Amino acid sequence: MTPNIKPLIAGNWxxxxxxxxxxxxxxxxxxxxxxxxxxDGVICVPATLLERAAGVVEGSSLQVGGQDCHPAEKGAHTGDISPEMLSDCGAIYVIVGHSERRADHGESDGVVADKAKAAWRAGLIAIICIGETEAQRKAGETFNVLEEQMAGSVPAGASATNTVIAYEPVWAIGTGLTPEIADIEAAHAHIRQHLRKQLGAETADSMRLLYGGSVKPGNAGDILSVENVDGALIGGASLKAEDYLGIVGSVG
Incomplete structure (x- = not known):
């Protein structure tokens, strides 16, 4: 954890x-x-559930978010959803640039940056995802990939109040595999250092950096104790209340 940064435990259904x-x-x-x-806690649910989910969590400490958005406010984009629509349904956050969107839909860093700016336009907090593939990791390219993704995906104007960065090694998502703790620590330290150059020290040192990739109650305590890890982005373990709350209980 980073002193003076309130951790965020985010779920992605x-x-x-x-x-x-x-x-x-x-x-x-x-x-x-x-x-x-x-x-802080947020569950990013499918768009079909978002409005009802917002009603379920109303009055609690938990918030809800979307899993993606289109950069435009409105228009002829069949099947897409704008950040303004997400906000209208009660979303506080939206995930942009998840590796599954990058891989399955060919989203470039530039598209991710446009989506992040659109999220800000609608008053949402953008959770910008970055992470290397297994091939890039084995080639020793992890830091270079992260720098390139941050440079292209994190727009000017990013701040601790409108942006969260989630580091998710692609090879660890849903596989049950997690990097060594030392590797997580090194990656998060590198991300923080690069953000200092890109956004300035004051902004970078107050921005939340999440780790994602096969986080579960059994390993959450060790991961969340790592310096510069300010929370987690959780996939499968966020589908069950017992697992999600078990991870939340590891904060501290």
């Missing part, structure tokens, strides 16, 4: 969840404050 899943969200909202009074 991806393409999971129907009306029946809202009972799990309700359990998360009920248990969140008890599990960790010194952390």
């Amino acid at each position: 991806k393409m999971h969840g129907t009306s029946a899943s809202l009972s799990s969200l309700e359990a998360m909202a009920t248990g969140f404050a008890e599990a960790a009074s010194d952390a």
Whole structure:
């Protein structure tokens, strides 16, 4: 953790969840404050659930967010959703640049940056995802990849109030594999240092840096104790209240 930065435990339900899943969200909202009074929490649900999810968490310490957005406010973009629409449904955050969007939809760093700026336009906090593939890691290119992604995906104007950076090694997402703690520490230190050059020390030193990639209750404590790790972006473990709250309880 970084002193004076309130950690964020973010869940990403991806393409999971129907009306029946809202009972799990309700359990998360009920248990969140008890599990960790010194952390923020958000669950990024499918757009089909967002408005109802916002109603479920209303009055609790938990917030909801979207998983993606189109850069435009409105227009002829069938099937897309604007950040203004997400905000209208009750979203506080939106994930942009997740590796699955980059890979499955060919999203470039420039597109991710445009989406982040659009999120700010709508008053949302952008969770900008970065991370290397297994091939890039084995080639020793991790730091170069992270620098390139930050330079291209994190727009000027990014601040601790409108942006969160999530480091997710692509090879660790949903695989059960996690980097060594020393590797996580080195990557997050490098990200912080690069952001100092890109955004200035004051902004970089107050921005939340999340780790994502097979985070679960059993390893969350070790990961969240790492310097410059200011929370987690969680996939599968955020689908079950017991697992999500177990990770939240590791804060501290």
